[in-house]
Amino acid sequence: MLQGSAMKILLIEDDADTAAYIANGLREHGHVADHAADGRDGLFLAAGAHYDVMIVDRMLPGLDGLGIVKTIRGAGVQTPVLFLTTMDSIDDRVAGLEAGGDDYLVKPFAFAELLARLNALARRPPLGAVETVLRVADLEMDLLKRSVTRAGQRIELQPQEFKLLEYLMRHAGRVVTRTMLLENVWEFHFDPQTNVVETHISRLRSKVDRGFAAELIHTVRGAGYCLRAPD
Amino acid sequence: MHPTRLLRTTSFRLSALYAVLFGASVLVLIGVIYWTAIDALHQQLIAAVDGEIAVLVEADHTSGASRVAEAIGRRVASGGRFTAFYLLQDAGGAKLAGNLPAMKPVTGWTELPIPAQGDSEEDAADGYQLLARGISLADGGFLLVGADTYRLTELREAILGAFAWGLAATIVLAVVGGAAMSTGFLRRIDAINRTARAIIDGRLGDRVPVRGTRDEFDQLAQNFNEMLDRIQALMDSLRQVSNDIAHDLRSPLSRLRQRLEAARAKARSAEDYEAAVDQALAETDAILATFTALLRIAQIEAGTRQAAFAVLDLSEIFRRVAEIYSAVAEDRGQRLIATISPGLTFRGDRELLIQMLANLVENAIRHTPAGTTIALDLERTAGVVVGRVSDNGPGIPADARAKVFQRFYRLEASRTTPGSGLGLALVAAVAELHRICIELADNGPGLRVSLRFPKGS
Numbered sequence: 001m002l003q004g005s006a007m008k009i010l011l012i013e014d015d016a017d018t019a020a021y022i023a024n025g026l027r028e029h030g031h032v033a034d035h036a037a038d039g040r041d042g043l044f045l046a047a048g049a050h051y052d053v054m055i056v057d058r059m060l061p062g063l064d065g066l067g068i069v070k071t072i073r074g075a076g077v078q079t080p081v082l083f084l085t086t087m088d089s090i091d092d093r094v095a096g097l098e099a100g101g102d103d104y105l106v107k108p109f110a111f112a113e114l115l116a117r118l119n120a121l122a123r124r125p126p127l128g129a130v131e132t133v134l135r136v137a138d139l140e141m142d143l144l145k146r147s148v149t150r151a152g153q154r155i156e157l158q159p160q161e162f163k164l165l166e167y168l169m170r171h172a173g174r175v176v177t178r179t180m181l182l183e184n185v186w187e188f189h190f191d192p193q194t195n196v197v198e199t200h201i202s203r204l205r206s207k208v209d210r211g212f213a214a215e216l217i218h219t220v221r222g223a224g225y226c227l228r229a230p231d
Numbered sequence: 232m233h234p235t236r237l238l239r240t241t242s243f244r245l246s247a248l249y250a251v252l253f254g255a256s257v258l259v260l261i262g263v264i265y266w267t268a269i270d271a272l273h274q275q276l277i278a279a280v281d282g283e284i285a286v287l288v289e290a291d292h293t294s295g296a297s298r299v300a301e302a303i304g305r306r307v308a309s310g311g312r313f314t315a316f317y318l319l320q321d322a323g324g325a326k327l328a329g330n331l332p333a334m335k336p337v338t339g340w341t342e343l344p345i346p347a348q349g350d351s352e353e354d355a356a357d358g359y360q361l362l363a364r365g366i367s368l369a370d371g372g373f374l375l376v377g378a379d380t381y382r383l384t385e386l387r388e389a390i391l392g393a394f395a396w397g398l399a400a401t402i403v404l405a406v407v408g409g410a411a412m413s414t415g416f417l418r419r420i421d422a423i424n425r426t427a428r429a430i431i432d433g434r435l436g437d438r439v440p441v442r443g444t445r446d447e448f449d450q451l452a453q454n455f456n457e458m459l460d461r462i463q464a465l466m467d468s469l470r471q472v473s474n475d476i477a478h479d480l481r482s483p484l485s486r487l488r489q490r491l492e493a494a495r496a497k498a499r500s501a502e503d504y505e506a507a508v509d510q511a512l513a514e515t516d517a518i519l520a521t522f523t524a525l526l527r528i529a530q531i532e533a534g535t536r537q538a539a540f541a542v543l544d545l546s547e548i549f550r551r552v553a554e555i556y557s558a559v560a561e562d563r564g565q566r567l568i569a570t571i572s573p574g575l576t577f578r579g580d581r582e583l584l585i586q587m588l589a590n591l592v593e594n595a596i597r598h599t600p601a602g603t604t605i606a607l608d609l610e611r612t613a614g615v616v617v618g619r620v621s622d623n624g625p626g627i628p629a630d631a632r633a634k635v636f637q638r639f640y641r642l643e644a645s646r647t648t649p650g651s652g653l654g655l656a657l658v659a660a661v662a663e664l665h666r667i668c669i670e671l672a673d674n675g676p677g678l679r680v681s682l683r684f685p686k687g688s
């Protein structure tokens with residue numbers, strides 16, 4: 001399947017409807033989801049078992065989301081955390097990341113967005129692993145020389161296109177959403193009114209895919225984009 | 232005015248403190264005067280006694296003790312420049328002359344009580360002392376000359392009296408002055424309090440009277456009034472936002488409702504339903520986007536982001552936005568030309584500055600036709616860093632320029648292009664937060680937006 005292997009996910013969310021929506025969605029996509037309805041249970045589960053990734057609501061009865069993450073980080077648990085919140089301010093996002101969160105998603109959200117972000121978090125390369133060359137099929141990116149070749153043929157990229165391709169290659173095989181690209185490639189924490197993402201993807205495609213037998217950059221309808229090796 | 236309230240005022244407490252300080256200075260001042268004057272007088276007495284002794288000893292040397300006794304007798308009879316006391320004794324201790332009783336010879340300086348004698352009895356009763364010096368004569372006799380310390384004591388009392396009066400006057404003046412000053416202060420504070428009270432009670436138009444004296448109270452009143460004006464403006468803008476939200480979210484929400492209702496009534500196939508749901512989702516996303524934008528503007532206007540300001544490479548931000556949007560412009564048949572001086576820095580919020588600049592460039596891209604050239608410049612001229620986004624498109628009429636920064640304001644011409652009408656409102660909010668002076672001008676043809684970045688940040 002597109003999203004890769006199953007993940008074991010801990011969901012700490014007090015709103016029953018949202019929790020059911022997320023947990024069911026995750027199970028439909030073949031993942032294992034444990035649910036805790038308050039901060040204390042959540043902390044108990046987080047400390048007791050191994051999870052690939054945790055989804056933590058910011059506002060919880062008992063112990064709040066920030067407190068949970070600070071506590072488990074203090075105890076040395078490195079499980080990636082995605083904060084789910086209705087608190088939409090920049091300061092809130094910064095506070096969440098400073099507490100040890102790895103990503104931040106504001107409610108309401110599209111399920112595809114959540115899934116893509118969980119995939120990106122759960123399969124992050126371990127810290128400290130420094131790669132200098134990224135490879136997907138016959139596409140190769142040298143991060144030191146800042147050069148890109150496909151099937152040995154050199155491809156000239158603008159700086160922004162290089163950044164975009166690097167992000168896609170680091171998340172190869174996984175869906176990346178428009179918002180993930182906007183935030184991580186261009187530092188746009190807002191929704192632009194022009195088709196910035198589409199424009200850059202189409203330019204990148206014309207350089208990376210045009211004239212080659214197999215397409216690497218795919219559009220995933222209703223979700224985003226995915227760079228992957230042909231089957 | 233209630234007396235205890237007066238006592239609690241800062242100015243009264245200050246006056247009390249000053250009273251203590253002034254009292255202490257009076258004490259020190261009088262102390263110095265006292266010590267200096269008493270010492271001078273004391274020296275004078277010593278000099279007089281020394282002079283008499285010198286004269287008498289000289290007489291003893293030249294003419295012998297009998298002449299000395301004679302001289303003392305004359306002096307006692309006539310009285311001197313100051314009341315002088317003498318004693319001359321022979322080697323056996325018998326008194327030869329003088330107005331003091333015989334005593335055991337004491338050489339050097341000494342203080343003796345004044346002997347009670349006739350009309351100077353009161354003096355003795357008052358305990359005046361005699362400052363005296365005794366000396367041994369060549370023939371084994373003893374000579375003592377003393378001076379009355381009456382004047383010394385008088386002076387001492389005069390100075391101490393002056394001190395007591397001065398201290399009392401200082402304290403009375405400080406207390407009275409403090410009370411008067413406090414009353415004045417309280418009256419002006421009361422004016423401010425009355426205004427605050429009136430505003431709490433709902434009379435939002437009230438303002439503190441300004442006297443025009445340009446003193447601290449006037450400044451306080453002015454700042455207070457400006458603060459009230461600012462709050463009033465914020466409240467107006469809040470009211471405006473609520474109205475805007477009501478208006479601008481109501482229309483898409485009713486559209487959404489109509490569509491869902493129509494789908495419920497008319498849709499026959501799964502495809503119909505799917506199409507209706509897709510439309511509803513798109514509509515919902517648009518509503519959420521408007522909502523997010525409004526909240527963000529409100530958040531920026533609240534001004535709390537300044538805490539996160541850092542020094543940024545402004546040139547890099549301009550270059551980044553230019554690189555991102557030149558491709559977008561090209562796809563629409565426009566050209567984006569960037570002229571960016573390197574190495575210009577600015578203290579601010581990176582995320583917001585990127586959004587501000589992106590909004591301005593997008594505004595130019597979206598509201599100009601194909602074939603338009605858009606220029607993005609950043610340079611330092613005459614010490615001021617100026618950024619510009621200009622185009623040679625249709626521009627906007629001069630009378631509409633001030634309004635484009637208002638929420639939901641849209642030019643008639645652009646009503647048909649999609650957009651929330653919040654992009655430039657956000658630009659204005661970010662600019663204000665960073666004290667960036669933003670200016671719209673005719674680019675002949677087209678629109679030129681100038682951003683003058685403040686210095687010293």
